[in-house]
Amino acid sequence: MSSTEIICIASHKGGVGKTTSAATLGSLLSSSGKRTLLVDLDAQRNLTSTFLGARKKPQRTLYEAFCEGKDIPIFNVRENLDVVPSSLDLGALDTVIASRIQRESILARLLKPVREMYDYIILDCPSQMGIITVNAFTAASSLVVPISCDAYAAEGLIQLLDMSEIVKSGINPDLMLLGIVITRFHTRRTLDQMVENDLRERYGNLVFSTRIRENATIVQAPIVSLDIVSYAPKSNGAVDYGALCNELTGRLNDVGE
Ligand SMILES: Nc1ncnc2c1ncn2[C@@H]1O[C@H](COP(=O)(O)OP(=O)(O)O)[C@@H](O)[C@H]1O
Numbered sequence: 001m002s003s004t005e006i007i008c009i010a011s012h013k014g015g016v017g018k019t020t021s022a023a024t025l026g027s028l029l030s031s032s033g034k035r036t037l038l039v040d041l042d043a044q045r046n047l048t049s050t051f052l053g054a055r056k057k058p059q060r061t062l063y064e065a066f067c068e069g070k071d072i073p074i075f076n077v078r079e080n081l082d083v084v085p086s087s088l089d090l091g092a093l094d095t096v097i098a099s100r101i102q103r104e105s106i107l108a109r110l111l112k113p114v115r116e117m118y119d120y121i122i123l124d125c126p127s128q129m130g131i132i133t134v135n136a137f138t139a140a141s142s143l144v145v146p147i148s149c150d151a152y153a154a155e156g157l158i159q160l161l162d163m164s165e166i167v168k169s170g171i172n173p174d175l176m177l178l179g180i181v182i183t184r185f186h187t188r189r190t191l192d193q194m195v196e197n198d199l200r201e202r203y204g205n206l207v208f209s210t211r212i213r214e215n216a217t218i219v220q221a222p223i224v225s226l227d228i229v230s231y232a233p234k235s236n237g238a239v240d241y242g243a244l245c246n247e248l249t250g251r252l253n254d255v256g257e
Pocket residue numbers: 011013014015016017018019020021046127183184185212213214215216218219220237
């Protein structure tokens with residue numbers, strides 16, 4: 001088995017903190033000396049903008065890699081941290097590769113030549129449950145699902161978990177649901193506590209004990225092309241993600257033993 005951990009961050013909803021989690025965990029892991037690759041699988045390119053800002057476009061795109069089997073573009077951001085930028089045309093991928101054989105495992109094949117260069121590869125998924133997310137489930141060794149607290153928080157979660165089970169029982173038996181993380185938590189709001197209680201009751205230890213609090217500083221960081229840890233290391237956002245990173249790597253170590 002490979003020593004590279006490929007973590008897929010996915011959710012059935014937008015705006016729950018997938019990209020923020022990918023960027024922040026990537027930053028924390030790379031700062032702790034782990035060779036880390038972040039892969040932006042969302043045509044909205046938010047993760048790409050966070051780290052590459054308006055830097056010049058790559059000569060080849062992730063879209064071309066998916067469609068034509070070309071090498072994936074990799075940019076170095078800083079020591080131990082590389083990024084595969086997304087491209088706007090990724091949004092059209094579903095239709096373009098719809099009839100291809102083994103279309104679920106394209107990403108796994110693209111990552112194969114580079115995976116041993118990294119300790120962690122983090123996949124930032126789009127919010128739709130389309131072919132890109134299925135590719136991420138197929139390439140990943142573990143799955144992290146961020147959930148923010150609204151009245152419909154858990155709606156759609158069952159479908160997402162079902163889809164991961166289908167991938168696990170078929171094409172990728174290595175896929176493990178590492179945990180559900182509560183994000184954008186308002187400590188003083190009754191709704192958030194109700195949603196948290198409900199999730200913990202339903203999913204028990206699968207829900208990380210760390211909650212990521214709603215934190216205004218998190219929103220500012222990408223504007224200056226930084227993740228929250230680099231932008232405001234003492235902010236609640238940076239502190240919470242630090243705790244999540246410890247809990248997450250602890251779980252991975254437990255599983256590996
Ligand atoms: N804990 C948080 N507190 C406040 N704002 C947050 C938090 N997490 C994410 N955000 C903000 O919410 C928006 C959506 O987050 P993002 O990570 O892009 O979600 P997703 O990738 O799931 O669509 C962004 O503007 C982001 O800065």
